[in-house]
Amino acid sequence: MILSRRRTYLLALIAFLCISLQTQAQNPMVLWYAKPAANWNEALPIGNGRLAAMVFGQPGREQLQLNEETVWAGEPGNNVVSGVYEGVQGIRKLLFEGKYKEAQDLSNKIFPRKAAPTSNYGMPYQTVGNLLLTFPGHETATNYYRDLDIQQAVVKVRYQVKGITYTRETFASLPDQVIVVRLTASKPGSITCRLGLNSPQLIHRVQTEPTKLVLTGVSGSHDNKAGKVKFQAHIVPKVEGGTLTSTDSTLQITGATAATVYISIGTNFKNYHDLSGDESAKAGSYLPAALARAYPAAKAAHVASYRRYFDRVSLNLGSTEAVKKPTDVRLAEFAAGHDPGLAALYFQFGRYLLICSSQPGTQPANLQGKWNDKLAPPWDSKYTVNINTEMNYWPAEVTNLPELHQPLFSMLKALAETGRESASAIYHARGWNMHHNTDLWRITGNVDGGFYGMWPMGGAWLTQHLWQHYLFTGNHAFLREYYPVLKGAALFYADALQEEPSHKWLVVAPSMSPENTYQSGVGVSAGTTMDNQLVFDVFTNAIRAAAILNTDQPFADTLRCLLNRLPPMQVGQHNQLQEWLQDWDKPDDKHRHVSHLYGLYPSQQISPYANPELFAAAQNSLVYRGDKSTGWSMGWKVNLWARLLDGNRAYKLIADQLSPAGTEASGQNGGTYPNLLDAHPPFQIDGNFGCTSGIAEMLVQSHDGAIDILPALPDAWPTGEVKGLVARGGYVVDLAWAKGKVTHLQITSRLGGNCRVRLHSQVAAGGKAKLTPARGTNPNPFYQNAAIQPPLISAKATIKKPVLAPSFVYDLNTKAGATYTFSGK
Template sequence: MSCRNIGFILLFSLAFASVGNGQGRYKLWYTKPAANWNEALPLGNGHLGAMVFGGVAEERLQLNESTIWAGGPNNTVDSLAAKYITQVRTLLKEKKYKEAQQLANQHLGPKGNSGMPYQIAGNLKIAFPGQDEVSDYYRDLDISNATATVSYSSGGVNYKREYFTSFTNNVLMVRLSADKPGKISCRISLESPLKQSLKVSKNQIELSGKGSDHENQHGQVKFSVISRVKNTGGNLSADSTGIRISDADTAVLYLAIGSNFVNYKDLSADGQKRAIASLDAAEKQNFSQLQAMHKGFYKRFFDRVSLQLGDTKSTELPTDARIKNFQNGDDPQLAELYFQFGRYLLISSSQPGSQPANLQGIWNGDLKGAWDSKYTVNINTEMNYWPSEVTQLTELGTPLFQMIKDLSVTGRESATKMYGARGWMLHHNTDIWRITGIVDGAFWGLWPTANAWLCQHLWEHYLFTGNEKFLRDYYPLMRDAARYFTDVLQEEPDHHWLVVSPSVSPEHEYQNTGGEAVSVTAGATMDNQLVFGLFSSVIEAAKVLHTDQAFADTLIKFRSRLPPMQIGRYGQLQEWLEDWDSTTDHHRHVSHLYGLFPANQISPFAQPELFAAAKQSLIYRGDVSTGWSMAWKINLWARLLDGEHAYKLIKDQISPAENNPMKAGGTYPNMFDAHPPFQIDGNFGCTSGISEMLLQSHDGDIYLLPALPAAWGKAGSVSGLMARGGFRINMKWQNQKITQLQVYSTLGGNCRLRVNQKLFSKLVKTAKDENANPFYKVAAVPRALNHTQQSVSTLHLPETWLYDLSTQKGKLYTVIP
């Protein structure tokens, strides 16, 4: 994207934003230091992460770097698995489900390891003698410019600390200052559980470390953490453990981390040289210059989207108090802050050239974090990137796309050796080494469909951006994922449908008798939806690129033999090929609703029976769950056009994690999502859900305000949300009706709008027939098998009007003045 276009976007968005975007609107702030990790504040630039605790007597900045993982290059492919997979398939065909599970449990487990953990780099500690008693304490994270501050008074002196992780220079910066000269005295040290050596000179501390051994894998990631100090006034001195600053006017700390990681199979870099190069370049600029460059870079992303949901007196309270009050209070701006906080976290944990955001983004305070802080690709990794396209952070998907490219290489081994197939595949979990074998055992790990879900992100990127070069580059990955399924789909005996076997409906079971749980199955609904979506996108991509017509024809034939979705005896969308669902099942995974969101296979207008069945399933599952699950449900209720229920779940999500009666879900004081413990996908999922409440573009048109709750409906605005086909939308509304509407077309073409009100603009005309815009083509979904013949006459949909707006590339259209 050119600088000219970026400038236009910013002017476009800022000109439309409501008045009142005042100082502090996007600050998380507190009146005391962090008592634990879930109160510390996150900074990051995609590569380098820090958690700021803000302690008075001692500051702790917990450090991460995106490539510090345990172990080293390896894959987890089991070359002996093929014969057992064949045997499990046979047992499933014979409906010997327990026997299939027993065989899978015995022979289809992890090979060598279940993946390596993402690890803490260490801690930068700054001890301040004589500052135990303070007043006027204040700590914040300003997500409008990605900086943090701490301030307080002690002994008649006002102290201030400023922090940021530079996007432009890849260093952590800290400035210590006071309103009186000679008052900065402190001791600086580095520590790490991965430390191998520590070297200290007058103004530099260097810690060398190495990733740990784990599950038969030798730690091979070597890294260096180097911190330098510059003081104005006063003195510096050093000993073997750290640096002392005495009586300085100000002090500035520069910190860089470098590792030997190049890619998943190459550890030939020199981490020390990398860190020194970053520091040398940064030291050519002073703190203010680096901060200005950092803010400028960050705001290019953050300022693209503005959201205004209203202000109340609640905004005057500290953030932790607002979280406690949100469920029962009146604080629409906190939902707005949570939305933007998700965007902040994605900008800060995923940048071109970095690793993708993992289960904790880039922030992990342990040697072995929860679930190893890996990439769980049966929902969680994908959820991390749900906001990237719609909230105009499209470039930030680059690390995910690179990981998919890596997996398309490592996944050929698992496809060939385990399944005897062409193409590539992986199971439900991977790590920095791009493993593709079974992780955590057959009960959860025997899920071979992650390639289809990951490829959806490639196709969605094309649908939002129209970038044909990108599609041409990544089409081979999509094609080879589809080719894998043409080789492995099995004919089931009752209807002769083609199904994925063996597999699971992620992390769920359909039988549990006598304490013996069964998860392994054939033809799980989610698998059917994923393969249908993958085949459909590859068919369309081949058409766009004028290639592989014969293969596309083959996929059309295979797609026609996939199982249709089924409506079970309770009026629910079946999760499995058989009607095994239970009305008392409140499992956190709602995998069979993938077709509703994030896919586009269940439409209120084209498939009302499926739409009603999906709603019934979601009602049975209930609301209370783990944090990421509630976030998924926000998106699902938005797709069900029920803004009140989606908002109810937002209130459940933004409630104190420690007070949740189910001991699950909620939000920590630092606004991190609680699984528990912390998982970042809930933050990203909620941001996506709020977007879906305001704009949807998956069902052949752009639906404006499809699920706006009454709490936000009195007055509000949003600018900069993206719709498929490259349309950028700005809206204002009052009393649930749009009062201003602008559409900027980046690609041109027909813009079909669905609204809950009549439009009288001369620019639009009443829509007829199918949308001619190719980015809005929706694959024809087979009619569901309804085993209840349940009527959908009770399904009440809002009245809407469809209009077409003819657009040209690069032009702005004001539809409603």
């Protein structure tokens, strides 16, 4: 009898493991693990834009750490301080006199590192709390397995206790707006568990109704703002068989065959200046429809809604035996092994995170997306707009998720309102502006004092997303709707630019090259390269938008005059693209920010074909800055090396990023946690999004007058296939390659017009497609880049123009809705 039981158990174990391995081999879009999460950085993220959770998967005590996107500390109100304009004028005067240390000292005095008692430096995003499901006796579970299927957006946990197989499925439903946990077992009547809630919020209580568990709370106070976001979480189990009973603060499921737990959360937040909502009514409003739907139908509706986004793009870079290993093992072995499938999984994981954290009608993804377990998270988990928020949305257009850009656009409309206060009070300028941080309340004033915070360029960078969305979609109605936001940003710089004394150029002052210094403790400056590039784009975009919409031509003429007085980019004595107006760069500077390379990516001001000296200088700057850095910095560098047409260096940065992050709570070591979330450290989500957009840039680019096919293909990916990437002008690109050469290319034109294609191997046209050698400038209006001024090159520089690989450039006349196919020669 004992031998028979052992044999049966062994056969069951072998079958279980075989099924698990077959599942992985059949579906490469799975993160899977042979053990539960020991900490937050091993838990698995789910979300539906508004709600988010981290699922730990512990057999004996399942934890779902819960977030609702509007649970932030504080209350409505801006953070603009009054009476600082004369001080700003004083900083300008000192800068133009070359008294840089004195200018920094004055900036620090006017904007102290700690917020004044009457102001604040932004509110933190906060957790709701935790749902805990306790399963007595399950601590001794065997044959453990858990996964996150990013093709379905479902987390699964499976294990055995005393011969019974227990399974949990968890997802954040997009259509039903609730989080759903499904509990099943291989033997009827086997599910017994206790449901409880807790929260670190100082003001909260847990109570029960006969079939409902309720957490009520209020967000925390911070700086000079009282916490006024009220929230409720409603937990409702639907039990099949067995019984459901309650205590004062828990629910008990006993002897059930299956159970489905629904989690609904609501707050009193209506918008950034209105907290008159009813949190209880909102939380309760989602439950009737969700409870009325049977679990199979609820899951199917969720998966269908999710895959409507996810399935638009596929990427296959090849597969090896590594796909059969747990994801944390693959991560540890990536740098030394050959696992192209992990790079493809990581690319799609970034798209998964964007779908889960930025749905139309929600708040934008913040510094941690929507996943945060703290009341005081790192950097407050705010919107840091001197790179990080922008990075979150780099994948939106190119990886075929344009609707997910909408929350950022909605925030921009609000910032264009609140930003009028900072433009007027601090700079005596019209239009609107913001600095390097904002939050749920859409603050636009200085954050973090006179060093980090003295950067009035946040709106300039964010508005680029409006223009890029137009270039990818050609949506005139969208451009007309958001033109006032573009115009307001341009109007601010039209008023705020200052004439510097040496060349009479118009520059932004005071400002800085984000978070970097040119003297010890001195960063405040005038006319930094990034600022000049940003203002160039703001003015150029406003001019082109006004022409397209046939409006504001006198204002556009004013901007043209100002545009001609901006400083040109400069090549310094070390053959570098200068970061500052003066030649202050240090070749040994390894700072995480590479702000002066904004013109290379995400902008399109530096081209290997149109201005090779700047292209070479940008490459030198990036080499000097080094590879290893914070996670988000390495994500940015993947994009930069792709734009520099160096696929192998871009791949090296991916490998650096796909190295296990340590246990340090802070630092600049980068890497990736076991759950594939990006490490600064600690966790920031922007590195995930940066690598996703970077891989897309390695395969298809469309910023430099043509669609460039495989512009930065690394040796590590000699064969592959990608479908669904989007190029400017509304072109959808499917392509396959072998031995580094295109074997199949399909272009679907959404808008029609001339499609200019740059190829690095020859193709033959099929069907009605006809390629003709390109001549002159691409007439397609979505490929018209504004000409930059010729760069100034230091007499000490010995810049070498890049040697570019041969390419073939063709034009293809397309009609809207038509598809054109080519095969490799």
